[in-house]
Amino acid sequence: MKPYEEDNDIQDDELYEHYSFKAGKGQEPLRVDKFLMNFIENATRNKIQQAAKNGNIYVNGIVVKSNHRVKANDEVKVLFEHPPHEYLLTPENIPLDIVYEDDELLVVNKPAGMVVHPGHGNYSGTLINALIYHFENLPLNSNERPGLVHRIDKDTSGLLVVAKTEHALNHLSKQFFDKTSEREYIAIVWGNVDEDEGTVEGHIGRHPKNRLQMTVFPDGDQGKEAVTHYKVVERLGYVTVISCKLETGRTHQIRVHMKHIGHTLFNDERYGGEKILKGTTFTKYKQFVENCFKVLPRQALHAKTLGFEHPTTGKFLRFDSALPQDIVECIEKWRGYAQHVIDEE
Incomplete structure (x- = not known):
């Protein structure tokens, strides 16, 4: 049984970066759907326009329609709520500041700058990559993330509890859910x-x-x-x-x-x-x-x-x-x- 899917701390409000491009200095104003057609292999105009209609295309962090004109130095991103195909959890030998550990759980002091889990184009160097290197068979939460009970932002520092067993994950998740x-x-x-x-x-x-x-x-x-x-x-x-x-x-x-x-x-x-x-x-x-x-x-x-x-x-x-x-x-x-x-x- 997956633990507490409705629990806000592990609920997936993240968006995954699938494509990111920066318009050159000499870029003449061009519709964003035509701009992306020049960069994304095998993309069709219909698919790009549908992505825009669904609010998945961003220029300088703002959602745009397919007729928005891209200008010089604009940053164009395509973000979806599902991870890209290359999304893989790869073990990485990244040191962890562990302040407590036993057979059921560990408490980690996360430094600022470390992403908790892959997303937004950060598919390596995350806390998850470090955890699966140092610990085997961590239980999966409702979003298939090993050991995670809650999370904090990339540039927020501080304490996180990580579950090492299914029992601990369910028990801790319920505590967060019950406040x-x-x-x-x-x-x-x-x-x-x-x-x-x-x-x-x-x-x-x-x-x-x-x-x-x-x-x-x-x-x-x-x-x-x-x-x-x-x-x-x-x-x-x-x-x-x-x-x-x-x-x-x-x-x-x-x-x-x-x-x-x-x-x-x-x-x-x-x-x-x-x-x-x-x-x-x-x-x-x-x-x-x-x-x-x-x-x-x-x-x-x-x-x-x-x-x-x-x-x-x-x-x-x-x-x-x-x-x-x-x-x-x-x-x-x-x-x-x-x-x-x-x-x-």
């Missing part, structure tokens, strides 16, 4: 968050126009239920360090919920956090923020705490991971800047 597991994240967000603590509720689903993003549907007419509890850890002027506890685990949940309430994650490129969203127009301030982006070249999000009941012993286990150096350095920079502003005042 009895414990997950706390630390994030840096733009702006001074008004309340010391609060809850964001709002269904999350794929953005109707930019299919690489998720968005909030406040009326609940689309998407799936999502609940995030946040608490302010430290106020640093134009940014705030917060703690987020998840009730649900939707794709990009914290990133989407915080943007929804006006506090996009710092340097979250997909959701606009790589722009200077708060602060002054002074050149020195702009340079300071750019330096922070260099120190932390990804969204400021870390899966810090993970707790769950052990599937065999019944004991509640809780693991905590230190903030990675890039987030620590970024916080220290903002702390220094905030103090400097206070001293000037």
Whole structure:
């Protein structure tokens, strides 16, 4: 029996990249269906137009119709919800930072930059590739992914639990589905968050126009239920360090919920956090923020705490991971800047 197919943490909201092309500098405006005909072997105009009709063709990350004109330097991608034929799980000898392991499960501290499972054109170097190298016969979840109970984004660092047996996979998946597991994240967000603590509720689903993003549907007419509890850890002027506890685990949940309430994650490129969203127009301030982006070249999000009941012993286990150096350095920079502003005042 496949464990909890409706469980949001392992539900497949991913899109798989089948084709990716960049238009040359001298590209004259050309319909995207004709453009793709020049690149995709054995493609027919009808199939390409059908893909466009189904919302599978993207130019610069935005869904386009078949008559959209491709211009110089445009990035054209074809994404589907099913993997391409060459999608294979290949064992790779990639080191893992294992913080706990027994016969039933292991807890891994994933570095930022590592994809959890293949997709979006990342078919190697993932956590799954590493797991199947180091461990044999991992159980398959409802999406045929070995050992995965939940996941975190590529550029999010932190803790993940991996099941080594069918019993552990079912037991842990049920805990995530029943919302009895414990997950706390630390994030840096733009702006001074008004309340010391609060809850964001709002269904999350794929953005109707930019299919690489998720968005909030406040009326609940689309998407799936999502609940995030946040608490302010430290106020640093134009940014705030917060703690987020998840009730649900939707794709990009914290990133989407915080943007929804006006506090996009710092340097979250997909959701606009790589722009200077708060602060002054002074050149020195702009340079300071750019330096922070260099120190932390990804969204400021870390899966810090993970707790769950052990599937065999019944004991509640809780693991905590230190903030990675890039987030620590970024916080220290903002702390220094905030103090400097206070001293000037």
